[in-house]
Amino acid sequence: MENILEYLKAERSQEWRTEIRKSIKAKERMGKTRTNMPEEDPMVRNRSNVEVNSGLTAEQAVLEAQRCIDCPNPTCMTGCPVGINIPKFIKKIETEDFLGAAAVLKDTNGLPAVCGRVCPQEKQCEAQCFYTIKMGKPAVAIGFLERFAADYERDSGKMAVPETAEFNNIKLAVIGSGPAGLAAAGDLAKFGYDVTVFEALHEIGGVLKYGIPEFRLPNEVVDVEIESLRKMGVKFITNFIVGKTASFDDLKKQGFQAFFVGSGAGLPRFMNIPGENYNGIFSSNEYLTRVNLMNAANPEYDTPVISGDLVAVIGGGNTAMDSVRTAKRLGASRSMIIYRRSEEEMPARVEEVIHAKEEGIEFMNLHNPLEYYADENGRVNKMKIQKMELGEPDASGRRRPIAIEGSEFIIDVDTVVVSVGVSPNPLIPASLPDLKVTDWGTIVVDKETMQSSIPDLFAGGDIVRGGATVILAMGDGRKAAAGMHKYIMEKIKAN
Amino acid sequence: MSKIIEKEFFSENVAKIVLDAPEIALSRKPGHFVIIKIDKKGERIPLTIASSNPDKGTVTLVVQKVGVTSAKLLALEVGDEIEDVVGPLGMATHIEKVGTVLCAGGGVGVAPLLPIVEGFKKAGNRVITVLAARNKDLVILEEQMREFSDEVIVMTDDGSSGKKGLVTAGMEEVIQREKVDLSVVIGPAIMMKFAALTTKKYNIKTYASLNTIMVDGTGMCGACRVTVGGKTKFVCVDGPEFDAHQVDFEQMMSRLGAYKDQEVAAYQKYLETEEIAG
Ligand SMILES: Cc1cc2nc3c(=O)[nH]c(=O)nc-3n(C[C@H](O)[C@H](O)[C@H](O)COP(=O)(O)OP(=O)(O)OC[C@H]3O[C@@H](n4cnc5c(N)ncnc54)[C@H](O)[C@@H]3O)c2cc1C
Ligand code: SF4
Ligand code: FES
Numbered sequence A: 001m002e003n004i005l006e007y008l009k010a011e012r013s014q015e016w017r018t019e020i021r022k023s024i025k026a027k028e029r030m031g032k033t034r035t036n037m038p039e040e041d042p043m044v045r046n047r048s049n050v051e052v053n054s055g056l057t058a059e060q061a062v063l064e065a066q067r068c069i070d071c072p073n074p075t076c077m078t079g080c081p082v083g084i085n086i087p088k089f090i091k092k093i094e095t096e097d098f099l100g101a102a103a104v105l106k107d108t109n110g111l112p113a114v115c116g117r118v119c120p121q122e123k124q125c126e127a128q129c130f131y132t133i134k135m136g137k138p139a140v141a142i143g144f145l146e147r148f149a150a151d152y153e154r155d156s157g158k159m160a161v162p163e164t165a166e167f168n169n170i171k172l173a174v175i176g177s178g179p180a181g182l183a184a185a186g187d188l189a190k191f192g193y194d195v196t197v198f199e200a201l202h203e204i205g206g207v208l209k210y211g212i213p214e215f216r217l218p219n220e221v222v223d224v225e226i227e228s229l230r231k232m233g234v235k236f237i238t239n240f241i242v243g244k245t246a247s248f249d250d251l252k253k254q255g256f257q258a259f260f261v262g263s264g265a266g267l268p269r270f271m272n273i274p275g276e277n278y279n280g281i282f283s284s285n286e287y288l289t290r291v292n293l294m295n296a297a298n299p300e301y302d303t304p305v306i307s308g309d310l311v312a313v314i315g316g317g318n319t320a321m322d323s324v325r326t327a328k329r330l331g332a333s334r335s336m337i338i339y340r341r342s343e344e345e346m347p348a349r350v351e352e353v354i355h356a357k358e359e360g361i362e363f364m365n366l367h368n369p370l371e372y373y374a375d376e377n378g379r380v381n382k383m384k385i386q387k388m389e390l391g392e393p394d395a396s397g398r399r400r401p402i403a404i405e406g407s408e409f410i411i412d413v414d415t416v417v418v419s420v421g422v423s424p425n426p427l428i429p430a431s432l433p434d435l436k437v438t439d440w441g442t443i444v445v446d447k448e449t450m451q452s453s454i455p456d457l458f459a460g461g462d463i464v465r466g467g468a469t470v471i472l473a474m475g476d477g478r479k480a481a482a483g484m485h486k487y488i489m490e491k492i493k494a495n
Numbered sequence B: 001m002s003k004i005i006e007k008e009f010f011s012e013n014v015a016k017i018v019l020d021a022p023e024i025a026l027s028r029k030p031g032h033f034v035i036i037k038i039d040k041k042g043e044r045i046p047l048t049i050a051s052s053n054p055d056k057g058t059v060t061l062v063v064q065k066v067g068v069t070s071a072k073l074l075a076l077e078v079g080d081e082i083e084d085v086v087g088p089l090g091m092a093t094h095i096e097k098v099g100t101v102l103c104a105g106g107g108v109g110v111a112p113l114l115p116i117v118e119g120f121k122k123a124g125n126r127v128i129t130v131l132a133a134r135n136k137d138l139v140i141l142e143e144q145m146r147e148f149s150d151e152v153i154v155m156t157d158d159g160s161s162g163k164k165g166l167v168t169a170g171m172e173e174v175i176q177r178e179k180v181d182l183s184v185v186i187g188p189a190i191m192m193k194f195a196a197l198t199t200k201k202y203n204i205k206t207y208a209s210l211n212t213i214m215v216d217g218t219g220m221c222g223a224c225r226v227t228v229g230g231k232t233k234f235v236c237v238d239g240p241e242f243d244a245h246q247v248d249f250e251q252m253m254s255r256l257g258a259y260k261d262q263e264v265a266a267y268q269k270y271l272e273t274e275e276i277a278g
Helices: A002-012 A015-022 A026-031 A058-068 A086-094 A098-108 A112-118 A130-135 A142-154 A179-188 A221-233 A248-253 A282-295 A318-329 A352-360 A428-429 A469-494 B023-027 B068-075 B107-121 B142-148 B167-177 B191-201 B249-256 B261-278
Strands: A171-175 A196-198 A236-237 A254-262 A281-283 A310-314 A334-339 A364-365 A368-374 A380-393 A399-403 A407-413 A413-417 A457-459 B004-009 B014-020 B033-037 B045-053 B058-064 B084-089 B098-104 B128-134 B149-155 B182-186 B206-209 B225-228 B233-234 B241-243
Touching: A002 A015, A002 B128, A015 A086, A026 A058, A058 A086, A058 A142, A058 B098, A086 A098, A098 A368, A112 A221, A112 B045, A142 A457, A142 B233, A171 A368, A179 A254, A179 A469, A221 A236, A221 B261, A254 A469, A281 A282, A282 A318, A282 A413, A310 A318, A318 A334, A318 A352, A318 A413, A334 A368, A334 A469, A352 B149, A352 B225, A380 A413, A413 A469, A457 A469, B004 B023, B004 B058, B004 B107, B023 B045, B023 B058, B023 B084, B033 B058, B033 B225, B045 B107, B058 B107, B058 B261, B068 B084, B068 B261, B084 B261, B098 B107, B098 B167, B107 B182, B107 B191, B128 B142, B128 B167, B142 B149, B149 B167, B167 B191, B191 B249, B225 B241, B225 B249
Parallel strands: A171 A196, A171 A254, A196 A236, A254 A457, A281 A413, A310 A334, A310 A413, A334 A364, B098 B128, B098 B182, B128 B149, B182 B206
Antiparallel strands: A368 A380, A380 A399, A380 A407, B004 B014, B014 B058, B033 B045, B033 B084, B045 B058, B206 B241, B225 B233
């Protein structure tokens, strides 16, 4: 810890930093208002797949960067799970060295263009910003700036391929190509390893591809990052389920010396209420996979999807917001959220909730489904819901929803998307009886090295945390890469 | 990418397709299936692996033309490539020596039944197989079944081959004649439903292999869910075989029809474009 503070201090006192800091008085910086993100018109975008946020212009980014007062004690950094040097990258933007800003981001975050778009900044870096905690003013728009620098680098065509150490011919396997796997693969390649990523689906990217919709995270942004990993020598094998297509032992025989498991929390949960298996009721994973991964809404593609007219989405997380906004885009006249707590407890990013409201999504907060009804063809046509009120906080710290007796009523629906959480993917644990898992099925790992109970197997991301976030998954992937590097080096020394 | 090594039509709408898929061929056991996606714009569909050859690195699928994807698949030629093939998926059939096993296959359910018949025979069981089809031309794999069965009974709706009648009639004939320890039924949902009712009458433990709609095949989406013994199960990871007496076949049939309108429209469109192209 001492070391980090010393390091930050030294960085901050570099000449260019001091100069730019002094170029505008702190008071003047604090007098500026937060830049708004340019957005597509809500009533146009809710009929198309265009990205909602169009990104800051260079002028806007510089103006926003000027708001940052370059604190001696940058509290924002404590909110970032991977410890990005936030003031440094922001000051690089202020000096208009946008590529330099991107390089700072990439020191700690392999996917800044993704994180700038999907991180819950209002709960992380921006929640700890000086403006938020000391002045009660809107935080510096760290997320917008992160996205700006990363997009600038990508659009410049000067995306630097990270340097890799001399190729050491040691084969390592990464299982799953979500953010955890991609981050691990990138760092392992930097260390010089021969890295192969195995992915069960036909596309690379995990939730970034099959879950998060185009209007929030264009596939192109993810593809560029994957391309960059390819240039670093990382190999990708799709349609390969480790534990099914081949076992860990098979892979060991092929020469793989250690494994990183980033297999995610892919299993959708249902509520187990009557009628939940009627047609027209989907998990959010199915609904989003059909639309995002399989392109079902495009008539040129073979996969069908039901584009409902009266759509209810159960839940209050990012997945629920993505589903309900997708339904609107597929033409629903009524697209509504049914959530058992109030808006304050919603786990979704605040920006997504705001965007959803602008797009005409209805919110039935403090409501909970009880039962579904169907027509003679087995297609859902009504649901019974119940009003809720909030009681004392529960284990998660959120106030517990309590049903209000006698408040049940029935609404018409023709499509329901159940988005009440996911469970860890059991494929890997099921194929490794010796692997230690929790009662919830998450893999038990050492917090520092991400090593599991099987010495040559490391894990991170949602398979370790349950449903979490992109940035936490990435952070885990990087920690695990360091842990694996150490493990291999020690093994070599011991021999 | 998987190359088509061999293709042979069993009847107008049913063909055997042998694919180059070395890893799957090595890992696969009876009861397993694959998910395929023909090309970039294709959909993902499950197909049971009828047999495999680990030495040659091939797996054999038997495909019946029922919609756009199966029609496209049957239109491919030897040497063509299928973009995505993933597997082996699902739980393998639990094969052991139990005594006498009554296997019943209807329609294209005969293909996935073949490895199971073979497995039970090789495990030392007496295996009696009932094959059902609408007419003589639609009876497939009869010869291969004979190779691994102590007896094969063919049932056709019109009596054009074997005996006239439904699969259940053939099953009853065996059950009334001798002691059956286990039954395995694979076919259209309606056939499995009635086959299960038949064995239930005689208290014979029965497995049905379910062919629900699937997307990923890895337990990620829940498209394949069915109710078994009052509980929701995912066919792709918990199955595809379940206790047939516990399966809610009515619900399964209804779920199979979820996309009927889209499927019919898509097939119509496909046939029209084929006509123009052809
Ligand atoms: C719709 C949706 C919206 C979200 N929005 C946000 C957001 O805005 N912000 C945010 O921070 N987080 C968000 N999340 C959560 C975030 O996406 C996840 O926390 C994150 O993707 C987890 O990363 P991961 O690498 O652990 O797993 P995943 O991204 O789930 O990737 C796991 C991959 O492993 C593959 N796999 C599994 N088993 C095997 C196997 N045996 N062999 C080979 N491959 C295998 C899977 O197919 C999958 O591709 C969202 C999630 C969803 C579903
Ligand atoms: S990675 Fe996320 S938490 Fe960290 S600075 Fe960027 S937006 Fe904030
Ligand atoms: S096919 Fe998606 S969970 Fe079974």
